[in-house]
Structures are given as C-alpha cells and as structure tokens.
Amino acid sequence: MMIQIEELYKTFSHVGNDVPVLKDISLNIHKGECVVLQGVSGSGKTTLLSLIAGLDKPSSGKVLIEDEPISKLPDLFASELRAKKIGMIFQHFNLFEHLSVGENVTIPLIPSGMKLNVIHEKVDVALHLANIIHKKESLASRLSGGEKQRTAIARALVANPDIILCDEPTANLDRENSLLFIDIIKELHSMGKTIVIATHDPLFDHLDFESTVIPMVDGKIVK
C-alpha cells in the first residue's frame, strides 16, 4: 500500500471554538493509483493533502506512506520523506517569481547534495516531461498561467517522487491548459506514479485513464 489513512480527524481551533475539518477519514491508495478527491471549497480536500504530505499534523489518526507514519514523524524526518517520495503541485503554483524556470525546478534538489551535472540532467528531464524546456531560461514572473503550472509540475517531478499530490491544479488555468495538464497527469500515471488530485473541476470527473473519484462533503468521504 502506498498511502494508508486510518480514522483521521483534523480540528482547527478558531476563537476558542473547535472547527472539525476532517472527520473519520479512512482511505487506502495503492501504488500507481490515481485518486481524485472531489468536493466543493471547504470540504477538507486541501487539509487532507497537507496531512498526506506531512505538512500538518492530524488531531488524531494515522497517515502511513509505505508503512511509515508520516503523521508522527518529527519535522526533520517528515521533510526528508517528503523530499524523497512526494512531489506537490499547488493551485497558486508557489514559484519564486524572480528566478528562472530552470532555477525554480533546481531548488528541490539543492539539499540533496548531488553533483551539479547530475542536478542539471535531472532538471532537463523534468522540464522535458512537463513540456516547458523551451522556457528554461525565462523568469517565472514572465510566464503565462499554463506555463507556470507546467514549471510547478517539473519542480514536483524533478526528484522523481513516487507520489504526486495536486491541490486544485487547474483552478487558475483555462480549459485548453487544463486539458494539457490532464495529458501530463496521464503520462505520469502511465509511468506508475501514485497521484492524488484535490479538485472541484468537473474535467476530472471522467478521465480517459483509470482513476478513482472520491467525493468529499463536510470533511467526510461520501461512499
């Protein structure tokens, strides 16, 4: 099992009140599976992705990545696990606007201690895969929304992670770029990557490759 979630709860405190965001989530995602978490804004999709990535801690329950309980790992180990196994794609791309496309994609590999020529090779492979190699030297601030998203995809792929987590990846893209994004996801799926997409975009309802749509409402998975 690639991702295992057991009885997961997440509650935020707001002005002294407890606001439950995730309630009793249990989910198993196999290696190579593509899962689409569907739900309206506020249904808990992004929180669930953050917990899977180990960016946040649950209020209770388990999140296991290949049997490693990421929800319990100290920050140091959670960061290591994330760097090796998880690539993230965000709604707002989260690029460094003052850096070039190539530099943005290089960043995740800097702490790895790899040799520079190896890093350059990996960056080029990721840029090819995300179809953005032609913009390698361009500043991120000069890119269109679709190009920014493809840069973010390249950055997520550069460390060759087993798991790709996408948070509302097409929310800021037009239809044409959204379809291009789905094509890249299809390619990654065929490469055996485990993909989890949190979205409310209906384009993901009927993908032309094997995927599982999981509807979420008010922090719960609707069976």
Added chain:
Amino acid sequence: MNEVLLSNQVIVYLLSESILFLLLFVAFIVSLKVLMKWDFERFTPLQFALEREAYLVTTILLFTFSMKFLMIIYFIFSIDALSLLVPGAMCAAGVITANEYGSYLLILKLVILFFLTLWFYINTYDMRTKNHQWFKKKSWVFSFIFLLIVIELVLDLKYFSNIDTHLPVSCCSALFGQLEGANPLPFGLTVPLLLVLFYLLYVLVLLTLKTNQTLLYILANILFVYIAYYAVVYFFGTYIYELPTHKCPFCMLQAEYMYVGYFLWISLFVGTYIGLSDAISTLWLKLSHTRSQKTVTYLLSFFVLLCTAYVAIYYFKNGVLL
C-alpha cells in the same frame, strides 16, 4: 533599599533571570503533564496534543537555556561592576565573597551550565530519532535542572540583597595571595608540577577523545578543568597581569586586560562541558561514539595556546620568566 539592588546591572540581571524563570516555570508545569501521559505509540487526540506541547516546551527551553549561557557572563560582568560600590573590592572576587551566598551561587551557576549542556545534547539526539526515543530522559534532566534553577533564583535574591556596601571586603590579592607558608595548590603540588600536570592532562584529554575511551576521557576532563583553574590563577594569570603577586581569576575579565578572562574561561568551561556532556550522553543513551571531537579539540587547544602565549610573549619581550 539596598544600594546594590538599585544598581542598573543588578536590576537588569534580576529582571532577566525572573523572566527566564517564569518561562521555565510554565515549561516545567507543561512538561510534567506531558511526561505523565506520554505514549508515542498512540495516535489519539491526547497524544497529538502532548506532542505539540512537547514541541512548545522544547522551543522554550532552547531559548531560555541559550539565554542562561549569556546570563552567567552578564552575572560576572555585573558583580565586577559592583566592585565600585563595595568597599575593599578591586574586582568581582571581592564582591563574590561579600557574603556567604556568593561562592555557592557561582558554583551552582557553573553546575547548572553543565546540566544545560547535557540537556542540549540529549535533546539533539532525541530530535534525531523518529520516535523521540530520549524524550523521557530529556524531560527528567530538565526537571532536575528546574530544581537547581529554583535554588539559584533564591540564592540570587539572597546574595544581592545581602551585600553590605558599608562593610569592607577582602580584595583578590588577600583572597588568592599566598599566606605565609601555606600552599594554595591542590594535592600539595608545586607550580612546576602543576604545569606538567596541566599539559599532560591536556594531551590525555585529546588522546582519550581520539581513541574513544569514554570513561577515561570523562575522568581526564574533570581533572583537567580542576587543574586548569589553578594553573590560570596561580601561574598563567601572573603573566596576564605581568605581576608575580597578582593572582586572581576575575581581574582578567576587566577592560585593562582586554577582557581576556572571558575568552579563557569560556573556552575552558564550554570545551569541558561539551566534552563531558557528549561523553556522558553517549554512555547514558548507549550511543556508538562521541560526536563533538573537533569542537572540544579546538576550544581546549585555544585555551591552552592562549595561556601559553602569554608566557611566551612575556619571555620574548623581557628575556626572563616571572
């Protein structure tokens, strides 16, 4: 009110210590709660809440303990400054012996610093394990440190509120100077033997450190810091002051000696504390080897070189030894 308690340095010192104590008190209460209910294997809301609280406690301790290291330097600076108020005192030596609490307070502060260093080591190792393996040990060490800090705060208040600015105290030359026929050195040593032991122990510390003979290393380290204290006061210090009769561990902290005392004492105590804490935590936590060999080597070597340099420079300048 006592003139001493109204001096700027003492107000700042006591206020800072009180704030740190308040932070530590909060950390202590929370850590006791965490310690009682801690079970890392559980995935319950309580355990997750405890882990968040433990993280908060660790952050508070990292801050307050770092500040405590700076506070001892400020404490020495403050009592040195108080020598202007206390009749007969020429430096911190006279002020520290102005009442019966001063010496105990200074020794307690040095002991606390050792345990703080030990806590830092256990904390570092604990943070490097996936399951916070040393969390309980780290918390018990903190509980013990907190107890010492309570005593320290009481002694701080007792000490500063009982310094009588009308009662003359002895100056350092009276405190550390040789009384007729009396030998102030430990084990009946003479100065040449003290020096031989000083350099031999330094080499032994480095050798045992290199060869990972942890128990012997701990023993050599304790002996070295003890002998080094006497070597500085009764031999190297006289070259710092360029006066054979001036024997004092505190005067060298003053501006006229370029604050060299701070460099000497900090390198000696920090080097020793790091070495001891590393070795003790290695034994206690059953780790494979010590990890601070370079830091200890650099700090102790700096200390020995600085001491030796004063003698060498004096000799080259004057062609004689004191």
